Amino acid sequence: MSSPVQPGCQFASDNTAGYCPEAWASLEQANAGTVPSYGDDRWTARACELIREVFEHDAEIFFSFNGTAANSLALAAMCQSYHSILCHEVSHVETDECGAPEFFSNGTKLLLLQGERAKLGADAIHRAVERRRDIHFPKPRVVSVTQATELSTVYSVGELAAVRDACSRHGLRLHMDGARFANAIAALGVPPRSVTWEVGVDVLCFGGTKNGMGMGEAIVFFNRDLADEFAWRCKQAGQLCSKMRYLAAPWVGLLENGAWLANAVRANAAAARLEAGLALIPGVEILGKREANAVFAKLTPAYAAALRAIGWKFYDFIGAGGCRFMCSWATTDADVDTFLADARATAGGMNGEGKSES
Ligand SMILES: *Cc1c(COP(=O)(O)O)cnc(C)c1O
Numbered sequence: 001m002s003s004p005v006q007p008g009c010q011f012a013s014d015n016t017a018g019y020c021p022e023a024w025a026s027l028e029q030a031n032a033g034t035v036p037s038y039g040d041d042r043w044t045a046r047a048c049e050l051i052r053e054v055f056e057h058d059a060e061i062f063f064s065f066n067g068t069a070a071n072s073l074a075l076a077a078m079c080q081s082y083h084s085i086l087c088h089e090v091s092h093v094e095t096d097e098c099g100a101p102e103f104f105s106n107g108t109k110l111l112l113l114q115g116e117r118a119k120l121g122a123d124a125i126h127r128a129v130e131r132r133r134d135i136h137f138p139k140p141r142v143v144s145v146t147q148a149t150e151l152s153t154v155y156s157v158g159e160l161a162a163v164r165d166a167c168s169r170h171g172l173r174l175h176m177d178g179a180r181f182a183n184a185i186a187a188l189g190v191p192p193r194s195v196t197w198e199v200g201v202d203v204l205c206f207g208g209t210k211n212g213m214g215m216g217e218a219i220v221f222f223n224r225d226l227a228d229e230f231a232w233r234c235k236q237a238g239q240l241c242s243k244m245r246y247l248a249a250p251w252v253g254l255l256e257n258g259a260w261l262a263n264a265v266r267a268n269a270a271a272a273r274l275e276a277g278l279a280l281i282p283g284v285e286i287l288g289k290r291e292a293n294a295v296f297a298k299l300t301p302a303y304a305a306a307l308r309a310i311g312w313k314f315y316d317f318i319g320a321g322g323c324r325f326m327c328s329w330a331t332t333d334a335d336v337d338t339f340l341a342d343a344r345a346t347a348g349g350m351n352g353e354g355k356s357e358s
Contacts, residue, residue, distance in 0.1 A: 005338035007311030010331055011274075014180070014293060017330035019250065020212030020263055026253030027214075030245045039063075039244040047251035051206070051218055054255060056193045060227035062219040063247040064239045067179045068097045070205035070217040073233050075142060076105035077226050078173045078203060083141035084109045085175075086128050090118050090150050092177055104237060109138040117288055118149035119159065122166035129170045143167050146177040147195060148184040148292035152271070155184070157194050164200035173226070174200050179207035179217070182264035183292040197222035212263045212329045213250040263329035267293035270327035270336055277340035278325075283347045287322045298322040306346045312339060 009016045019027065026043075035041040048061045064070045071093050075085055085101065087093055089112040093101045102108060113124045120143065129140050145163060148154045155163070167174050176196065178184070181204065185192055196204050202223035208216045221227040234240045241247045254260040268291075275295045278284045283303055287296040296317060299307075304316075304323055317324035327336075 005332070005334045007338070007342065009313040010335045011325040011327065011339065012313040012315060014210040014267065014326050014328035017212070017328040019214045020254070020259060020329050022253040022257065022259035023208075023213050023250035024253070026249045026256075027246065030249030030252075035245050037242050037244065038240065039248070041245045041248070043245040043252060044248040047218075047248040047255070050252060050255035051220060054192055054260075055196060055204075055220065055222070056191070057197050057222055058224075059197075060221040060224045060230075062221075062227075062230055062234055063241065063244065063251075064217050064219060064234065065215055065241065065247070067092070067177070067205060067207060067209065067217050068100050069237060069239045070219050071144075071175075071177050072097060072100040072104040073230070073237055073239065074203045074205055074219050075101045075108070075144065075175055077230050077233060078142045078175060079105050079108045080141070081106040081108055082138060084111045084138035085142045085144055086111050086113055086120070086125055086140055086172070087144040088113055088115055088118050088120055088146070088149075091144060091146050092150060092179065093144055095150075104233075108141075111138070111140065117153040118146065118151040119153060119155055120145055120163060121159070122162040125163065125166040125170070125172070129172075140170065140172060142173045142175055144175040144177060146179070148180040148187065151288060151296065152290045152292040152294035153288070154187045154291040155195065156188070157190060157199065160195055160199040160201075167200060173202045173223070176201045176204045178204050179210055180264075180292055181206050182211045182260050183268055186261060186264035186268050187291045196220075202226055208251060208254065210328065211260055212254055216247045216250060218251065264293070267327045267329050267331060270331035270333070271295050271325075273333065273336045274325055274327065274339070277336065278343065281340075281343055281347050283350065284343070285322075293327045295325045295327075296322045297325065303346065303350060306350070307343060310342050310346070312342065 285298040
């Protein structure tokens with residue numbers, strides 16, 4: 001029998017979960033003995049080898065402690081300070097990195113684009129480039145897309161090919177924030193290469209943290225020329241881990257037997273279960289089409305407050321205009337079902353007050 005679920009932060013974020021067993025086991029193995037430092041160890045070599053296998057590409061790979069650093073340093077490597085980066089207005093690089101992409105690139109400007117459900121389309125890219133081409137405007141150089149997006153949608157292979165075509169047409173490089181890349185692959189069921197280097201992605205920030213590690217992202221340069229001197233950039237930014245085995249070993253656990261994908265499949269399935277349950281509750285409106293591991297739903301403030309009073313934690317998500325319920329590899333059916341039972345009971349007790357007013 002499983003232990004009863006306590007209301008808590010299960011749905012607040014996918015970074016509320018711990019290490020998954022596979023990542024933890026290889027971390028424990030890597031803890032034994034002394035090994036060379038600064039990435040000259042066999043764990044780092046193995047992690048890089050596995051990432052190359054997953055992507056079927058001889059990419060250049062670096063590890064950072066978190067995603068803000070991965071994105072910011074990758075973007076800095078793709079631009080000069082007088083360039084600009086085209087990204088969606090709700091993208092993490094714009095809304096959640098405290099200006100780090102601009103800071104680490106010495107002032108490269110983010111240009112914000114709009115697009116359905118947090119995705120960029122070729123037209124928006126084209127218009128942004130065509131709007132100004134003169135010397136007084138920061139020259140567009142990079143497009144940054146997020147896969148899966150901040151709104152739990154996923155770019156299809158075709159949508160990315162259209163982005164790639166717009167990039168080629170305008171001489172733009174393509175960066176992918178893949179903090180939830182595994183969830184996108186789980187949703188799409190395509191090989192990782194087909195949504196990365198095959199559609200022109202130059203650099204992918206491949207997320208480990210939300211996929212089942214305690215910390216760590218991999219910066220994967222499919223365009224190896226862009227990796228020139230990147231090691232120095234990491235070191236200067238305080239992102240070179242001296243005991244690199246601790247950043248690298250969890251990747252070995254995640255990738256060696258496919259735990260990375262199994263974790264993402266589980267997280268997405270938990271979100272699907274949650275979404276299906278919420279959709280049946282009067283007073284809850286599901287927002288948008290979910291493809292990855294987050295559900296967005298509109299609840300009245302009183303209803304959301306009542307759920308929070310029970311102990312459930314979840315964020316209001318400005319870009320979506322509702323509440324975000326994020327699932328992780330660790331979200332169990334029991335977590336989902338307990339939450340849904342509370343949500344149903346709370347909705348029933350609201351005497352109609354919980355119903356969406358619009
Ligand atoms: C979580 C996340 C990141 C990384 O955030 P850090 O807190 O810096 O690790 C990057 N991009 C997206 C879309 C994210 O959700």
